[in-house]
Amino acid sequence: MNEALKAKQYALRKTIITMIYKAKTGHIGGDMSVCDILNVLYNKHMNITPENWESGDHDHFILSKGHSVEALYSVLSDKGFFPKEDLETFSQYKSKYIGHPNNKIKGIEMNSGSLGHGLSVGVGMALAERMNKSGNRVYVVMGDGELGEGSVWEGAMAGGHYKLDNLTAVVDRNRLQISGTTEEVMTQDSQDERWAGFGWNVIHAVGNDIDALDEAFTKAKETKGKPTVIIADTIKGFGVSFIENQVGWHHRVPTEDEYTKAMEELSAKEAAVQ
Numbered sequence: 360m361n362e363a364l365k366a367k368q369y370a371l372r373k374t375i376i377t378m379i380y381k382a383k384t385g386h387i388g389g390d391m392s393v394c395d396i397l398n399v400l401y402n403k404h405m406n407i408t409p410e411n412w413e414s415g416d417h418d419h420f421i422l423s424k425g426h427s428v429e430a431l432y433s434v435l436s437d438k439g440f441f442p443k444e445d446l447e448t449f450s451q452y453k454s455k456y457i458g459h460p461n462n463k464i465k466g467i468e469m470n471s472g473s474l475g476h477g478l479s480v481g482v483g484m485a486l487a488e489r490m491n492k493s494g495n496r497v498y499v500v501m502g503d504g505e506l507g508e509g510s511v512w513e514g515a516m517a518g519g520h521y522k523l524d525n526l527t528a529v530v531d532r533n534r535l536q537i538s539g540t541t542e543e544v545m546t547q548d549s550q551d552e553r554w555a556g557f558g559w560n561v562i563h564a565v566g567n568d569i570d571a572l573d574e575a576f577t578k579a580k581e582t583k584g585k586p587t588v589i590i591a592d593t594i595k596g597f598g599v600s601f602i603e604n605q606v607g608w609h610h611r612v613p614t615e616d617e618y619t620k621a622m623e624e625l626s627a628k629e630a631a632v633q
């Protein structure tokens with residue numbers, strides 16, 4: 360099942376790591392962790408395409424953990440929102456492909472990266488789409504470190520209050536943030552009770568497994584009368600052995616040697632699934 364999406368898993372990551380290596384900046388760890396969530400959303404569950412983009416009549420996506428924009432660029436260029444060659448300008452002077460999402464880029468609706476804002480904006484979008492009776496859905500992807508922002512819980516409160524079953528939040532639960540494990544910095548255990556307390560349906564999924572994510576998003580669509588949060592258990596740096604689960608790779612640039620090794624590893628994994 361989902362063979363086409365699985366075939367993309369490592370190619371998308373090669374685009375990410377190349378972008379960061381050339382620009383000498385970026386957030387590899389979080390990109391690799393969130394990449395499969397974006398792959399499944401854009402290539403299976405959301406009705407957002409380059410063709411329907413201008414109409415505004417489509418599902419809506421917010422990457423609230425905006426520092427992982429390289430993963431979003433990789434997925435959007437793969438889907439044809441803009442040429443992949445555009446990404447050669449990533450983080451260069453005068454390029455619009457900067458280090459956080461901005462709405463000058465086709466495929467991106469909300470500027471983000473000041474953490475904690477995405478869910479509340481998503482609540483507003485979901486309310487609007489419900490008023491419009493459009494059937495369009497709203498997806499907000501957050502980091503687990505981001506849940507330390509109080510504004511996330513204002514959005515959670517409102518989403519539950521308005522019973523927004525057209526809203527799905529995803530927590531990229533890689534258990535690391537910039538300065539350590541989430542449990543050291545601000546514990547994120549008892550997630551289920553927190554979200555359920557605000558009236559949300561809670562689903563767990565293995566967040567680097569395409570089939571598991573597919574199933575979770577399907578269940579979220581089927582849930583009526585309340586919003587759904589998917590706690591996606593991911594591995595920060597997933598796909599490259601020496602980057603996985605290393606807090607230091609939150610915002611580190613690979614050396615030439617590391618870049619070569621990472622690309623070899625990803626290419627081998629890509630070949631194995633094709």
Ligand SMILES: [Mg+2]
Pocket residue numbers: 502503504531532533534535536
């Ligand atoms: Mg994290």
